[in-house]
Amino acid sequence: MLPVLSRVHDPHLRPNGLSGNNTKPSPFGFLKAMQGCRKGDTEKGIRDLKLYLARFGYLNYQKNPNVTDLEEDHFDEELEVAIKSYQVFYHLNATGTLDGPTVSQMAMPRCGCPDKVTHKHTDHNSLHTVSHYQFLPGTPKWTRSQLTYGFGPSFPAQFMPAVDRAFGKWATASSGYFTFSRAGSYEGADLKISFERGDHGDGYPFNGSGEVLAHAFPPPDGRFHYDADENWVIGAVQGAFDVETLALHEIGHLLGLGHSQFQDAIMWSTLASGVTKGLSPDDIQGLDTLYGI
Structure with a gap:
């Protein structure tokens, strides 16, 4: 389901400092x-x-x-x-x-959230003709605009500024409708961000590197999990994934956005290694429509 530059630019380091070399075959192989x-x-x-x-x-x-x-x-x-x-x-x-x-x-490595609520035979005729954003099942959204976020106890400190920047970009995209601030404690935060691996108790286990990169839960749940078995870095580094790009994507889910059918959107479901992305007009229009901004 995100510094010390000498570490974050090394694609073979994971958040726990262990080597990122993983001989386990891809679960999608x-x-x-x-x-x-x-x-x-x-x-x-x-x-x-x-x-x-x-x-x-x-x-x-x-x-x-x-x-x-x-x-x-x-x-x-x-x-x-x-x-x-x-x-x-x-x-x-x-x-x-x-x-x-x-x-x-x-x-392709991807977000763990579904692309659709369920399969329907009529999907071919219901695609957006201009905008490709989608909302999550039931169109959940926050009833307040001032939200707090916190990092789990094992979240690498060198990655926190990248997530801070991602929240700032969504706040700007909302034209100031949303404000995000760090909570005094992880437990008391509206949005809880952590690194997890394997079966971590939320019913959606990670399966090692090369499959699901991260996942997040819709309002008002607020949980956002990175897969600790992936190689995480700051920026575009071949063979690794950018913490900020994934944060931008998963924050979209935290706010109620689903996966977009527009490949340039941050809410597109997959991300290649060595790539960074930002918010697109499609993402911003989705947020504006969902919250009536």
């Missing part, structure tokens, strides 16, 4: 072996593809993940429609097959 799959195929890994699409809002898939049978590894019509919906969201050719561009997009 199974996708590459499945490239070319299409409706009617039965192949090991299709069940994991269904779970992936269900996790990010494209498929209603309620089967017990501990049960494996041929039907779960069968590429059925519902899976084809879900893949088409995914392809439309990411501006790919809506073939319904697991083609190369779709596999490449799915394998």
